[in-house]
Amino acid sequence: MTRFFLAVLLVLAWTSAARAEGEIDYAKILGPRESDALEITSIAMRLTAYSQEGLGFQSKAGPVQGPGSERLTVFEPQLEVRAKQGDRITHRVWVPVDIVTSASANAIDRGATPDVITNASQHNEAGSIDWTMQYKAGDTTTVTLRSGAHLEEEFRSWLVGASVSQGFFEQNTVITLGLLSSLDWFDNFELDGSRNGIKRRSTVTGSVGVTQVLSPSTLASLSYGITTQAGELGNTWNIVPIQGDTVDHEIMPASRLRHAIVARVAQALPWSAVLKGYYRFYADDWAIVGHTFEVQLLQHIGKSLYAGFGWRHHTQTGARFFTTLADPSMAPRTADSDLQALDSDSFTGRLGIDIPRGRDGTLHFDIAYERYFRTNDLSSNVFTCSTAILF
């Protein structure tokens, strides 16, 4: 019996020693960077100045039924923080703040009574917070959760979403499934600018996409998204010119079903450049069909300087109920220029520099300019400058 116990003890000691031999102290090897503590990996600040010129039927800076000036200036400071939590979780928090300094300014300059639009956005601040968490669930699986909120004087919005990415064939193929839902609630405006209760709408988007490494220097992706919306789909303060020299409320359908197919390709070029191509097909049950094409070239100049150029062209048919002069009984009806048949182009230029600071990370600066114009009297200049610290 004694021999039996000794044998058991020996076996236990041997297996225990073998287990100890196999153990690796992860924290000792990986150090504090791999602990579960939150570690900030980058902080970026960006300032975008948006200046719009053009004519539209939502402005009172013109004839009662004619299009008026939609001059608008927006400053948008943004803060983006990325952080790592352990070796599986990353966070991204993005906080943009919109400051609308001038809207339909011509109307105000002329001393006209501000309409509902100018009253709502003559001077306006809006803020958002968008949080994305990515969890590496396995060698080939990534789960992403997203939540955000938007708040401004007459509009509030909350969104939540999730997606799952699964890699195949050495991660050369990645398939992603996503679901995103948002709920908006906003003040209901009467024609004289007074508020009358609250309106709501909900939006749900489902998407599926595949990303494929085609060669060591070529990456392509294809995705499809379907979106369904229900509730008040206008903003309640848009107006429509009505026969009889007057205006009345915009009336939107109670639902909208939207489809989009997006194809992208990125190609590294031998002269230190990357060429990106983008195409989007869009169709919805309001009879809008759109095609968007975009090309971008990113060119490195030396080790830390780069320049980017882009051109984007968009063409779309109008909503079947778009009108610039409606019969009083027409419903639905809209005069929103975004829902009109139009062609648009935008040209973008960007210059950036990365300055390595050794162990303190990298300092990044860039400036960008975009010129946007379209066939139905709207154009804009967008200036962006940003700085970031990448740890």
Add this chain to the structure above:
Amino acid sequence: MLHRHSLLIAFVLSCAPAASSPPVGDVSHIPLEDTVGNTTNLATLAHGRVTVATLWAPWCEGCREEEPALLRLHQLAMQRRDFVLVSIAIDAKAEELAKTPYPRLVDTGTFAEVGHRRVPTTLVIDASGRTVYEGGALDRAALDALTKALRTN
């Protein structure tokens, strides 16, 4: 120019989700150069032991960040002597490499050809020469794979 091209390829590929994937292929016999220009391979250095191979490039920030962890892993390898740590430089010349306590080898182009293009990449190769793990920078998943390979050794 070659450095920049590789950087751009890495930039394009970095658009894809995080790089850790089921491993394929035998990399232990791919010819590599040591710092004095001799040809060798991972199997020769391993002598039948488990191998942790880390792929890096001189311009790679993430590779510099993982160096302290690699030094600690090498110290453990020296204590245990049942696995080895080897680093393989992609897109570099042997004479440009700084000395490290663990072996540094230079890829002659074959590693990239067989699909190992991202840096940093960590490979765990078992005693039979089979790649049992491929991922990004050294992390818990890589140590999990190393632990498992040592237990089954």
